[in-house]
Amino acid sequence: MGGSERPPYPPGARRAPGDPGRSSIDAQATCRTNPGRSWIDGVLARLERERVFKWLPFVPVQGLFALLLLPNALLLVYLSFLSWRITRGAWWNAPFTGLDSFLGALGDERFLWAVGRTFGFAAVAVPLELLLGFGLALLCREPFRGRRIYTTVFLLPMMIVPAVVGYDLSMLLIDQGPFNQVLSVLAGRPITVRWLSDYTAAKLAVIGADVWQWTALTFLVFVSGLAGLPRDPIRAARVMGANRWQIFWHVELPLLKPVIAIAVVLRSMEALKIFDYPMLLTQGGPGNSTETIAVYLWRMGWEFARVSDAAAMSLILLVVVSVYIFIAIRVLRRERRRLAEEAAP
Amino acid sequence: MRSASRTVVTVLLSILVLGPVVAAAQAVSGTTADERAINGAKAYLKSKGLTSLKLNMMMPSIFTAGSTGEMANFEKETGIGVNYFEVGILQIQAKAMSEAVAKSGSFDFWIGDPISLPDLVEAGLVRPIDDLVARGKPDLDDVVAGFVEQGRYKGKTYGMFGDGDNWIMVIRKDLINAPGEKQKFKAKYGWEPGCPDTYEQWYQLAEFFTRDPKGTGVPELYGAMGYRARGWGWRWWLQQFYAKGGMPFDDNMKPLIAGKEGVEALKDYIALTKFMPKDILGWATPQAYPFYAGGNAFSIMTYPSIAIAAEHPEKSKIAGKNRYCVVPGYMVNGKLVRRSLQGFGNLLYVSNYSKHPEAAYWLSQYLTSKEVSARLVSGPNSVWDPYMKSHLTDPRVIKARTKEMLEIHLKNAQVTAPMILIQGAVEYNDVLDQHVQEALLGKLTPEDALNRTAAAWEKITNQLGRKAQIDGWKALKPAFPTKNVPD
Numbered sequence: 001m002g003g004s005e006r007p008p009y010p011p012g013a014r015r016a017p018g019d020p021g022r023s024s025i026d027a028q029a030t031c032r033t034n035p036g037r038s039w040i041d042g043v044l045a046r047l048e049r050e051r052v053f054k055w056l057p058f059v060p061v062q063g064l065f066a067l068l069l070l071p072n073a074l075l076l077v078y079l080s081f082l083s084w085r086i087t088r089g090a091w092w093n094a095p096f097t098g099l100d101s102f103l104g105a106l107g108d109e110r111f112l113w114a115v116g117r118t119f120g121f122a123a124v125a126v127p128l129e130l131l132l133g134f135g136l137a138l139l140c141r142e143p144f145r146g147r148r149i150y151t152t153v154f155l156l157p158m159m160i161v162p163a164v165v166g167y168d169l170s171m172l173l174i175d176q177g178p179f180n181q182v183l184s185v186l187a188g189r190p191i192t193v194r195w196l197s198d199y200t201a202a203k204l205a206v207i208g209a210d211v212w213q214w215t216a217l218t219f220l221v222f223v224s225g226l227a228g229l230p231r232d233p234i235r236a237a238r239v240m241g242a243n244r245w246q247i248f249w250h251v252e253l254p255l256l257k258p259v260i261a262i263a264v265v266l267r268s269m270e271a272l273k274i275f276d277y278p279m280l281l282t283q284g285g286p287g288n289s290t291e292t293i294a295v296y297l298w299r300m301g302w303e304f305a306r307v308s309d310a311a312a313m314s315l316i317l318l319v320v321v322s323v324y325i326f327i328a329i330r331v332l333r334r335e336r337r338r339l340a341e342e343a344a345p
Numbered sequence: 346m347r348s349a350s351r352t353v354v355t356v357l358l359s360i361l362v363l364g365p366v367v368a369a370a371q372a373v374s375g376t377t378a379d380e381r382a383i384n385g386a387k388a389y390l391k392s393k394g395l396t397s398l399k400l401n402m403m404m405p406s407i408f409t410a411g412s413t414g415e416m417a418n419f420e421k422e423t424g425i426g427v428n429y430f431e432v433g434i435l436q437i438q439a440k441a442m443s444e445a446v447a448k449s450g451s452f453d454f455w456i457g458d459p460i461s462l463p464d465l466v467e468a469g470l471v472r473p474i475d476d477l478v479a480r481g482k483p484d485l486d487d488v489v490a491g492f493v494e495q496g497r498y499k500g501k502t503y504g505m506f507g508d509g510d511n512w513i514m515v516i517r518k519d520l521i522n523a524p525g526e527k528q529k530f531k532a533k534y535g536w537e538p539g540c541p542d543t544y545e546q547w548y549q550l551a552e553f554f555t556r557d558p559k560g561t562g563v564p565e566l567y568g569a570m571g572y573r574a575r576g577w578g579w580r581w582w583l584q585q586f587y588a589k590g591g592m593p594f595d596d597n598m599k600p601l602i603a604g605k606e607g608v609e610a611l612k613d614y615i616a617l618t619k620f621m622p623k624d625i626l627g628w629a630t631p632q633a634y635p636f637y638a639g640g641n642a643f644s645i646m647t648y649p650s651i652a653i654a655a656e657h658p659e660k661s662k663i664a665g666k667n668r669y670c671v672v673p674g675y676m677v678n679g680k681l682v683r684r685s686l687q688g689f690g691n692l693l694y695v696s697n698y699s700k701h702p703e704a705a706y707w708l709s710q711y712l713t714s715k716e717v718s719a720r721l722v723s724g725p726n727s728v729w730d731p732y733m734k735s736h737l738t739d740p741r742v743i744k745a746r747t748k749e750m751l752e753i754h755l756k757n758a759q760v761t762a763p764m765i766l767i768q769g770a771v772e773y774n775d776v777l778d779q780h781v782q783e784a785l786l787g788k789l790t791p792e793d794a795l796n797r798t799a800a801a802w803e804k805i806t807n808q809l810g811r812k813a814q815i816d817g818w819k820a821l822k823p824a825f826p827t828k829n830v831p832d
Contacts, residue, residue, distance in 0.1 A: 303771045
């Protein structure tokens with residue numbers, strides 16, 4: 001193929017790897033016919049070739065994001081190498097102590113317990129939210145009378161400010177409060193679970209609050225996922241005699257795996273930051289039984305004024321959560337690739 | 346040489362003569378502290394060329410209902426109003442600390458406890474107000490002894506004291522006087538039931554009056570109430586520890602809490618809890634007051650504003666049925682030692698980053714003047730507690746609180762000890778709180794809980810610098826009461 005010839009594929013078709021592409025060739029042709037525009041077209045062609053236009057729309061948002069977050073993030077890293085308390089003058093005068101804050105954090109039993117506890121909460125709450133959200137989405141999948149109302153009701157908890165949820169639950173969950181009264185009626189005997197002051201029940205209360213509020217999000221994700229499932233494989237399975245369960249298990253569920261992975265990533269990230277419920281329901285108590293990482297970091301930074309220690313702890317947490325999210329995204333990509341390969345003729 | 350001496354003498358004389366003249370010129374006119382506050386505020390507005398001004402205030406949510414009316418009155422008089430935002434009472438310190446970093450001036454003044462004062466002063470947030478106090482002459486002389494010092498740190502005044510939070514004990518006289526009860530009690534315990542002198546007697550009263558006739562485990566009447574929730578419970582242990590004769594640190598800041606006094610006080614604290622509502626570990630004032638006022642408990646040790654709830658003509662089921670008591674104590678070396686605790690004690694602080702610190706001060710002085718404070722502590726939704734000698738005789742306060750309560754409250758003030766008000770106080774107290782609660786839950790033995798607390802306290806002291814902490818502790822020690830029982 002000569003340099004001046006056009007490649008033999010129709011407009012809009014994907015170019016092969018290494019193919020300079022139509023724009024670049026067009027630009028070269030224009031260059032010969034209109035030398036005045038040569039450098040502009042050259043730059044445009046180069047930009048297109050480098051797929052710059054694909055990213056260009058994101059530049060303002062990402063730029064703003066970087067502008068707002070990057071200085072803070074860098075300051076956080078810097079502070080973690082100092083020994084600064086808010087009560088000890090300006091941070092730029094604080095002594096450099098290297099990795100002391102990190103070593104201190106790793107030796108801080110309370111911090112390690114808070115990390116373990118938070119992951120424990122997430123490990124219980126997120127699967128529950130996924131199961132419930134998925135179940136509700138399946139119920140609302142087929143048209144029925146009042147479906148829109150139910151859908152709205154299921155989404156309502158997500159629209160309430162978490163602090164309000166925490167405050168309301170703190171009133172509902174006292175041992176002689178409405179929640180135990182309802183349980184007592186259902187059980188036919190007095191139920192006096194100390195939701196806010198028993199070591200185990202308080203944990204359940206915090207998890208329950210998270211599940212109540214955020215099942216709505218997984219519901220929304222799954223409703224969208226189910227609505228977007230391709231019809232052809234399902235019809236094909238039906239024609240081949242598969243029953244509803246087989247279609248669900250062997251066709252729909254595998255197709256939903258990327259959606260499930262997205263829901264897991266989204267909810268896990270949020271669940272690991274849980275703050276409002278333990279603060280408002282139990283103040284992290286009884287003892288420290290509901291003290292999550294976010295609560296402990298808040299105390300460390302703003303109550304104890306130990307900013308450098310809090311910075312080191314939050315960086316350790318960032319690494320741990322990043323590893324988790326990285327693994328989850330790899331799983332998500334692998335599933336998408338697998339589905340794409342299976343869908344290919 | 347002679348001329349130089351003359352110059353020095355002239356300058357000194359000028360200072361001596363002109364100093365008071367200048368101060369007098371700056372002093373604000375008015376016969377009462379609230380008048381001076383109003384006049385000072387008006388003069389301030391005039392000096393700034395303003396006709397009105399809105400101050401921003403951070404306020405614990407529990408204080409809004411009882412305070413906003415008086416702030417509106419101040420605005421009517423002066424043109425200086427308040428935009429307030431509410432914060433949970435235990436979150437005030439964190440919000441203030443974030444402002445110490447941000448230095449945004451997002452609020453001009455706030456209501457906060459004395460625990461956070463040392464840290465917030467060191468963080469540069471709190472403005473000293475001695476200069477304004479000298480000009481405004483607030484009613485500090487009328488404040489009960491020991492309370493003004495709660496707003497002072499390293500020799501300077503930082504906060505206007507406005508809330509006499511030393512605890513009081515309340516018991517139900519109607520239940521004691523019920524037919525046959527006195528006789529049954531005396532037969533069992535050997536003494537006439539009434540206000541307990543010791544914690545052992547309180548335990549006996551609580552045991553006797555806990556009533557669970559159906560044996561459901563949910564008594565119809567609970568024998569005792571105190572606070573045991575996270576963020577609160579440690580204060581009630583500290584009171585008992587003080588009454589045992591304990592002090593948290595020695596002169597070198599070595600913790601003393603894990604000794605005999607601390608362990609015994611913790612055991613008693615845990616023992617008494619079995620006569621309290623099971624959910625008490627999650628309760629603070631919003632739950633405890635209505636529960637007691639609903640007639641569900643025989644006794645309570647709490648903040649004096651319980652009287653507002655307990656004597657409320659419409660909301661309380663037990664109005665007129667309460668007896669107010671001097672706090673119980675322990676026999677130490679054959680002598681009774683009673684200790685109340687200044688268990689919160691709010692102050693009005695002015696921010697160093699306020700654009701109008703003087704205006705914020707004048708409002709603080711207004712709210713803490715004899716006249717206005719009397720209205721505040723007698724308000725129907727108030728949690729401001731009496732703290733001035735004049736409150737004792739003010740008919741409005743007497744009507745809201747009862748004469749008996751006020752007399753007892755001021756007696757308790759004589760044996761009131763401060764909390765641990767040194768730098769790092771919030772962290773010291775948090776560690777104590779955590780371990781006291783774990784002992785209460787049976788996760789740790791009392792000995793383990795206090796030993797762990799002592800070890801953590803040592804670490805905090807070392808981190809903050811032992812010498813600075815020793816100085817802070819020495820400065821606090823004079824605030825402890827010298828009397829073991831009130832006059």
